[in-house]
Amino acid sequence: MVAVVAATRWWRMLLVLSAAGMGASGAPQPPNILLLLMDDMGWGDLGVYGEPSRETPNLDRMAAEGTLFPNFYSANPLCSPSRAALLTGRLPIRNGFYTTNAHARNAYTPQEIVGGIPDSEQLLPELLKEAGYVTKIVGKWHLGHRPQFHPLKHGFDEWFGSPNCHFGPYDNKARPNIPVYRDWEMVGRYYEEFPINLKTGEANLTQIYLQEALDFIKRQARRRPFFLYWAVDATHAPVYASKPFLGTSRRGRYGDAVREMDDSIGKMLQLLQDLRIADSTFVFFTSDNGAALISAPEQGGSNGPFLCGKQTTFEGGMREPALAWWPGHIAAGQVSHQLGSITDLFTTSLALAGLTPPSDRAIDGLNLLPALLQGRLMDRPVFYYRGDTLMAATLGQHKAHFWTWTNSWENFRQGMDFCPGQNVSGVTTHTLEDHTKLPLIFHLGRDPGERFPLSFASTEYQEALSRIAQVVQQHQEALVPGQPQLNVCNWAVMVSGWCVGGCPVPGCSHPPGAPDEPWPAQGGGGEAGAVPGLHPGPGPWCLSVQDSGCWSQATWDQCHTAPGLLQVPGRLPS
Ligand SMILES: *[C@@H]1O[C@H](CO)[C@@H](O)[C@H](O)[C@H]1NC(C)=O
Ligand SMILES: *[C@@H]1O[C@H](CO)[C@@H](O)[C@H](O)[C@H]1NC(C)=O
Numbered sequence: 001m002v003a004v005v006a007a008t009r010w011w012r013m014l015l016v017l018s019a020a021g022m023g024a025s026g027a028p029q030p031p032n033i034l035l036l037l038m039d040d041m042g043w044g045d046l047g048v049y050g051e052p053s054r055e056t057p058n059l060d061r062m063a064a065e066g067t068l069f070p071n072f073y074s075a076n077p078l079c080s081p082s083r084a085a086l087l088t089g090r091l092p093i094r095n096g097f098y099t100t101n102a103h104a105r106n107a108y109t110p111q112e113i114v115g116g117i118p119d120s121e122q123l124l125p126e127l128l129k130e131a132g133y134v135t136k137i138v139g140k141w142h143l144g145h146r147p148q149f150h151p152l153k154h155g156f157d158e159w160f161g162s163p164n165c166h167f168g169p170y171d172n173k174a175r176p177n178i179p180v181y182r183d184w185e186m187v188g189r190y191y192e193e194f195p196i197n198l199k200t201g202e203a204n205l206t207q208i209y210l211q212e213a214l215d216f217i218k219r220q221a222r223r224r225p226f227f228l229y230w231a232v233d234a235t236h237a238p239v240y241a242s243k244p245f246l247g248t249s250r251r252g253r254y255g256d257a258v259r260e261m262d263d264s265i266g267k268m269l270q271l272l273q274d275l276r277i278a279d280s281t282f283v284f285f286t287s288d289n290g291a292a293l294i295s296a297p298e299q300g301g302s303n304g305p306f307l308c309g310k311q312t313t314f315e316g317g318m319r320e321p322a323l324a325w326w327p328g329h330i331a332a333g334q335v336s337h338q339l340g341s342i343t344d345l346f347t348t349s350l351a352l353a354g355l356t357p358p359s360d361r362a363i364d365g366l367n368l369l370p371a372l373l374q375g376r377l378m379d380r381p382v383f384y385y386r387g388d389t390l391m392a393a394t395l396g397q398h399k400a401h402f403w404t405w406t407n408s409w410e411n412f413r414q415g416m417d418f419c420p421g422q423n424v425s426g427v428t429t430h431t432l433e434d435h436t437k438l439p440l441i442f443h444l445g446r447d448p449g450e451r452f453p454l455s456f457a458s459t460e461y462q463e464a465l466s467r468i469a470q471v472v473q474q475h476q477e478a479l480v481p482g483q484p485q486l487n488v489c490n491w492a493v494m495v496s497g498w499c500v501g502g503c504p505v506p507g508c509s510h511p512p513g514a515p516d517e518p519w520p521a522q523g524g525g526g527e528a529g530a531v532p533g534l535h536p537g538p539g540p541w542c543l544s545v546q547d548s549g550c551w552s553q554a555t556w557d558q559c560h561t562a563p564g565l566l567q568v569p570g571r572l573p574s
């Protein structure tokens with residue numbers, strides 16, 4: 001942490017010396033912070049990362065003018081926990097964005113779940129406000145949709161976007177389409193006021209999100225420093241793009257979405273230049289988890305040379321494209337081999353604002369400024385969790401898997417494949433395999449695809465294991481897990497439970513034909529659509545839940561005025 005303190009001081013000096021750091025009053029002002037978070041975009045999706053179509057000229061230019069991180073990681077292979085980690089600087093196991101329903105299960109926040117970001121967590125925008133920042137989120141929040149979880153209650157001054165994924169259309173009373181908000185007010189719903197044409201792939205949402213960003217930047221340019229979190233979702237299935245981009249990519253519809261992202265980011269960076277605030281705005285680009293190969297190639301991206309994708313703790317699930325841009329401060333055309341984490345965006349942003357992270361809790365994020373400004377490399381582990389389970393850890397070039405799993409044979413046979421075309425014997429397993437006694441270790445430099453485990457007898461294995469084991473032991477001994485927020489079958493966190501066989505939901509009938517196991521092998525994490533075997537509670541078969549549930553027409557008014565539930569103006573689902 002010594003380096004962190006030093007970097008903060010160094011930055012303060014730089015502020016004093018640099019005209020760009022002067023606010024209107026002439027007082028030093030910390031830089032604006034613009035975080036560009038993609039959804040399910042993979043490491044292999046950018047031209048500068050080797051994507052052969054080379055359709056991301058703006059991002060490639062951003063890399064050429066800034067720093068590229070080849071070894072940058074999400075904190076989870078799924079949207080909600082990854083976003084919670086970004087905004088808290090803490091692993092999901094600490095901030096509560098995980099489930100204990102079963103061992104090593106992914107979980108997120110579909111609209112039926114009522115868990116969310118606990119008040120006890122301190123979010124980046126809350127802290128930045130203390131340093132005078134004006135804060136805005138554009139796009140997907142995904143940290144809970146009850147009033148206590150609203151982004152404006154967690155430090156954001158403004159919001160345009162949605163609490164959930166743009167799945168749908170649901171178009172039914174029991175399960176309405178996902179709402180879209182402007183600040184406190186619901187201004188419409190996906191597929192209704194904000195159309196997404198699943199057939200053609202046309203939606204104007206990225207253009208709307210771009211305009212929100214440009215307006216905010218223009219408004220804030222000469223005022224207090226801003227923090228803009230641009231969390232757009234066009235590259236998450238169902239992928240979409242606006243008319244001018246549809247059909248323009250060699251890669252198909254997913255590529256169209258990427259091209260629109262790239263174009264939008266180009267426009268934002270150009271605006272920063274035009275307003276002459278580029279040198280006082282720190283910009284960071286990354287993605288929340290690896291490409292969803294389950295939706296590829298039509299609706300999902302590429303993880304380049306890495307194994308598997310979203311949902312898994314192989315490299316393809318968690319290694320992300322990452323670019324930092326801050327003209328005049330970050331030298332152009334750099335590559336940093338620093339092991340980075342999405343939690344670092346929390347700590348780095350605080351350092352930029354001249355703030356130190358909260359000292360009353362464990363923070364996983366590092367301040368990346370020494371890596372960015374001085375080319376330093378800091379020793380740090382990367383932990384790969386799936387739900388409550390530490391699946392793997394990377395230190396230096398070595399990665400140790402303590403558990404391996406993709407998904408169950410049952411789900412796999414039903415067509416859910418997280419590693420299409422890839423089968424590394426004994427590694428991409430369809431049963432949860434315990435390697436805690438003798439971890440599988442890979443050298444990610446020689447073998448980025450995790451195909452050739454080191455021989456257990458080799459000196460390299462022994463040395464790597466002893467180094468990693470030591471770090472993991474320290475981590476686990478000090479770990480204080482947060483209260484799990486994403487449990488299903490838990491009345492404390494669910495609106496009305498989920499109708500899974502064996503789930504103790506009073507009055508909720510078992511859906512005809514549903515499997516009997518209490519919790520399906522890959523339940524709760526199947527963002528790509530319906531999860532076989534998992535039946536969301538307020539579905540049409542749960543008559544008693546529909547009657548008393550919060551999504552039904554009959555109880556809409558009641559639900560939306562009842563304490564503890566979203567109070568939204570806006571119309572009833574038709
Ligand atoms: C997108 O906006 C254009 C121009 O306003 C409009 O013609 C088109 O119908 C919109 N498309 C969708 C899917 O909303
Ligand atoms: C992967 O290969 C192993 C060994 O050949 C085989 O036992 C296993 O069934 C294969 N898995 C899949 C999903 O094809």
Ligand SMILES: [Ca+2]
Nearest residue numbers: 039040079288
């Ligand atoms: Ca995602």
